[in-house]
Amino acid sequence: MPELPEVETTLRGIEPTLRDQRIAAVTVRNPSLRWPVPAEIKRAEGQRVLNCRRRAKYLLVELESGGLLMHLGMSGSLRVCDAGDAPRKHDHFDLALDSGRCVRFNDPRRFGALLWWDAPAEDHVLLRDLGPEPLSEVFDGAHLRRLSRGRKAAVKSFIMDSHVVVGVGNIYASESLYMAGIHPSRPAGRISTARYGALAAAIRDVLQRAIRHGGTTLRDYLDSSGRPGYFAQELLVYEREGLPCFQCGAPIRRRVIGQRSSYFCASCQR
DNA sequence: AAAGACACCTGTCCGC
DNA sequence: TGCGGACAGGTGTCTT
Numbered sequence: 001m002p003e004l005p006e007v008e009t010t011l012r013g014i015e016p017t018l019r020d021q022r023i024a025a026v027t028v029r030n031p032s033l034r035w036p037v038p039a040e041i042k043r044a045e046g047q048r049v050l051n052c053r054r055r056a057k058y059l060l061v062e063l064e065s066g067g068l069l070m071h072l073g074m075s076g077s078l079r080v081c082d083a084g085d086a087p088r089k090h091d092h093f094d095l096a097l098d099s100g101r102c103v104r105f106n107d108p109r110r111f112g113a114l115l116w117w118d119a120p121a122e123d124h125v126l127l128r129d130l131g132p133e134p135l136s137e138v139f140d141g142a143h144l145r146r147l148s149r150g151r152k153a154a155v156k157s158f159i160m161d162s163h164v165v166v167g168v169g170n171i172y173a174s175e176s177l178y179m180a181g182i183h184p185s186r187p188a189g190r191i192s193t194a195r196y197g198a199l200a201a202a203i204r205d206v207l208q209r210a211i212r213h214g215g216t217t218l219r220d221y222l223d224s225s226g227r228p229g230y231f232a233q234e235l236l237v238y239e240r241e242g243l244p245c246f247q248c249g250a251p252i253r254r255r256v257i258g259q260r261s262s263y264f265c266a267s268c269q270r
Numbered sequence: 271a272a273a274g275a276c277a278c279c280t281g282t283c284c285g286c
Numbered sequence: 287t288g289c290g291g292a293c294a295g296g297t298g299t300c301t302t
Contacts, residue, residue, distance in 0.1 A: 003295050034278070034298085057296075074296055075280075090280085109279045111296060126298090153273060162297075169295055219282085221295065238295095259275075261293085 002072045004134070004167030005210035006221055006229060007057045010078050013224030014103050015052045017080045018061060021097040022048045024083075028093045034073060034113045037093065041116050044068060044095070055121070056130050056166035061095075066118045068095075069126070073111025079104050080224050103224075131165045134203050139165055141197030148188040148196070157258040158188035159203065168203060171216055171238045174263045176202040178237045183269040184262045185255070209234065237263040 002010070023044045031037035047063040054060070059078075061068040070078070083094065083102040093114055095103040105114065117124045132139045147164050148155075156177060159168050168176070177184050179202035182195060191199075210216060215229030218239065222228055236246055241254040245265040255262050 006295065032279095034296095071296080073279095074294070107279095108281065109294090111278065151272075157273085160296095171295055216295070218295070258273090260296095 002057065002076070002215070002221060003169030003172055003210075004054075004057060004207055005172075005213075005231065006215035006223075007054055007059065007072060007167075008211050009215045009223050009229060010072070011052060011054045011059055014059075014078055014080060017097065017099075017101050017103060017224075018049045018052050018095070020049060021099055021101075022046065023063070023095055024098050025096040026093065027096065028114075029087060030090075030092045033092060033107065033110050034071070035115065037114045038116055041068070041114060043116065055127055056133075056162060057169075058127065060117075060121050062121070066116060067121060069113070069115040069117050069121065069124065070105070071113040073107060073109060073113070075109040075220065076105060076107035076112030077222055078224050079106065079222075079226065129163060131161075131163050134165050134167050134207055139200060139204070141193060141195075141200045144196040144200055145191075145193045148191065151188040153188055154185045154257050155182060155188045155191060155199075156184035156260075156262055159199070160258070160260075165203070167207065170260050170262075171218075171235070172203070172206050172210065174238050175206045175236055178264060178269060179206060181269055183266075184257055184264050186270075237265065239263065 026041050026044050028037050044063055049061055051062040059070040081102050081104050083096045083100055090106050090108045092105050092107055156173050158164055160173050180199040182199060210231040213229055213231035216231040217228035218232055237252050240252045242251050245252055245268060247268050250265055250267045252263055253266050
């Protein structure tokens with residue numbers, strides 16, 4: 001479910017509840033996630049939250065010593081509630097705060113994660129080999145161009161590779177390639193510097209706009225206060241198979257690339 | 271090193 | 287109404 005804008009929206013939602021608070025209890029109801037929730041997660045109890053941040057689609061809660069690493073997977077969500085609220089189906093764990101408030105993780109498909117890290121978090125095996133943040137200074141067309149040399153994989157798979165750039169999931173990959181006029185099946189190594197400049201700008205633009213809209217709710221994404229994201233109404237190609245292209249009127253096509261549905265206009269994208 | 275397939279799960283929707 | 291199959295905002299791991 002969540003791509004970078006949805007994770008960023010979730011972060012902004014839970015941050016005021018967590019920051020500077022002390023974690024009263026970590027209650028694990030169902031440790032069965034992508035990896036079993038480790039027992040050492042209890043080390044969070046009694047510690048104060050120094051900072052909350054995002055790296056790629058991971059959420060990091062920094063404590064006085066060590067911290068939490070969370071991932072929403074495909075169907076995970078974090079909700080702010082009261083510690084006494086009755087848990088629902090697929091509620092996996094709670095972070096109860098001294099304030100009486102609670103951050104609760106729900107994940108039907110169990111692809112999400114809750115792990116412990118010891119400082120520095122950037123050295124964690126899940127984080128250390130990640131590419132740059134798409135909204136950072138170092139991400140630009142020259143970066144894409146450099147990493148793409150000699151690569152024959154489809155450009156859509158290339159920009160979804162977290163070693164290349166993080167946070168570009170299935171929705172925003174299709175959207176940004178449409179905005180840049182690049183066919184998603186084009187080999188990554190056969191794209192000019194200028195076109196990669198346009199693609200980097202499109203990725204940055206679509207992610208920033210999606211964040212402003214609170215993310216994209218297609219089926220079930222809700223933010224930390226239970227509200228949907230409103231970027232779905234701004235989507236240009238995603239899940240618009242057969243509908244007319246907004247630029248030329250030709251029907252939007254769907255094709256599976258790297259086992260993921262991809263949407264594009266065959267006449268506007270080359 | 272790079273590319274692709276597969277795995278992990280539940281819920282929903284659609285056709286028969 | 288039930289059942290099977292396709293599909294879903296991710297990503298680590300294994301095989302070519």
